[in-house]
Amino acid sequence: MRGEQPSRASVPDVAEALRPAPFHDQFPAARAVGERGDETTVGRLVEIMVTDPRRAAGAAVALDVLDARGYPVSPDLLFDALARIRPGQWRDTYDTINAPSLSWQKRVRELTPAEVSSTRSLPVSEVVFAKIAQLLRDHAEPRHVPALVQLLAFTAESPSDNYSRDAARTHEARVRDVGYQVLPFVDGAAAVDVLADELRRRPDVDKVRRALCKAVHPHAVDVLLEFLAEPPAGTGDANQVRSARGDFAAALGRHRDPRALEPLLALFDSGAGGQGLAEFGGPEVVAAMIDRLEAPGGTRALGAIAVLGKVGDSAAVGPLVRFLDANAWTGPAIKPAVEALGRVGDAEAVQALCAKLRPVDHENAELMAKIAEALRQIGHPGALPALRRIDPGPLGQWDLAKAKDYSYDPEGEAKYWYLKRCDDIHQAIVALESAAR
Known part of the structure; x- marks a missing residue:
């Protein structure tokens, strides 16, 4: 629901309000612009964010506040803004800003005073691209998938001089990264298929795999199960295949789809996949890990202990204590078992x-x-x-x-x-x- 409509007199002149200043000085004014602006302010802020490096950080903050108040930025407007940014367009004006580290993955309301007053220097383009990606993640819909696919295939013109070529490569990477950051959060099977096809085409690129593993649509479970059974050809050597399977297993665990439980247990028994079971959690996982912990001559006790500690279910306390007693509190699994009892946090283990x-x-x-x-x-x-x-x-x-x-x-x-x-x-x-x- 939108907040109270401001009077026309109360809507600030955006460019005047966002005076060029260090970020911690610009922050209060930028927040005020967002708190007093309306739908007419959104387009002006996007324009400032992509054309005026001295005010870009403030415009990003104001857009965030407006978005939280119910004045969202249209994805079409953001795609248009991306198309208008040119490689190296800020190099001769103002290359960096004093902005809070990591905060561009956060909302304004989540910033701490220390982050607001941080003096870490970030490229303006990094801030702008990150904010565009963040807003698109919140508002992109299945109909925007073709536009996101175009971002993945974006190629910048290669100029003649070295500086411009480097700027073009950086720009190209940042545009593509917007696509990888947004597609996983589009609630549609088509977005998952795009990422799956991209991984088949570029199986050795970690960012592609990470994007697929973040996909939220249920169709991702089908694709992840396929890749868990057989990672795409060209993934790499045995260690890289093992790492990829671990990523797919962890993603399946986060989906908590019942179809994934048996494949995850099979992967665990083969010597991997513990993180996926820890993400999956629940009574079935706890029971399966206790069985493996208590199995005579079991070879997966250490992995089971790690999973039980991460799941944090109090049903694991008794079996963990019995395991410690049975092994005379010696051996390589003892310290992990003690750590697991601490993570579970149940008073039953105190004695x-x-x-x-x-x-x-x-x-x-x-x-x-x-x-x-x-x-x-x-x-x-x-x-x-x-x-x-x-x-x-x-x-x-x-x-x-x-x-x-x-x-x-x-x-x-x-x-x-x-x-x-x-x-x-x-x-x-x-x-x-x-x-x-």
Whole structure:
């Protein structure tokens, strides 16, 4: 629903309001433009964003605010703006702006004061292209797929001089990236098919695979299952194929389609695919991982522990504790199991973890630190008496820094890590005491 309509007198003169200034000075005025503007302001802001580098960041902020108020930017207007940007058009005016790092993937309302006052320098074109992609992700529809396909095939004219050629290549990459960033979020099967065809054509390009793995339409499950079974020819060597399968598995897990569960379990049993099951979650995954954890002579215990920790279901606590006891708290899977109990965060594990606390020495410092951190994550004050009994006490940061200076030889390195883990234990105790107050 649109906000209260401003009077014509209250709609600001956009160009005048967005005076050229460092971003943190321009930000309040830009936000005011968005809060007081209306549908007539949108087109003017897009014009400023793609033609006036001194005001581009402010225009992007104002468009974001207007969009949140119910005055969206038409995708057709954004496609037209993209077509009008020329390679290197800002090189002779104002190449960079002081703008918040990473914030162009955020909405204005999500910016922290620190991000607003950041002085990181970003190219104007980077800010403009990112904002166009963000707005298109929100508003592009299936009918816009042909226009997005044209972006993927965009080719800039190659000028004669080297600087212009570099600018043309950068411009070409940014235009194409808009297509890759937007297509996954178009709610239509055609967008998924475009990305699938693009991956078959360019199977070794990571950004194409990442785009397909972000696709939100249910049709993506069919394509991902196909590629999980047999990645596109030309994906690369065995390690690259394994990595690609991991990406497809994780994407399938995020869709949580029941058809994906058995293929994901089969992939897991072959030695991969844990991230996909962790993303999938749910009682079926937890039960399957507990079965593999408790299987006699099971070879996938370590992978099952990792999945159970990421899923975070309290049903895993009992099996994890039994696994620790059955293995005498030794072996390569013990520390991951302790970490998993901490991530699950269920108080049922407190007694078992506290029972294994011992006075800290060079042999057990790493395990004691992991148990202390797991207890901190669980956050149950009942763990404090046992933790206090092994507390090595505060360690001055100067002592730790001094120890690190001597970590270039084996003896010095061992001392540093021992002191670091002692400090980790003490800090975990301090954090738990603070939370218990």
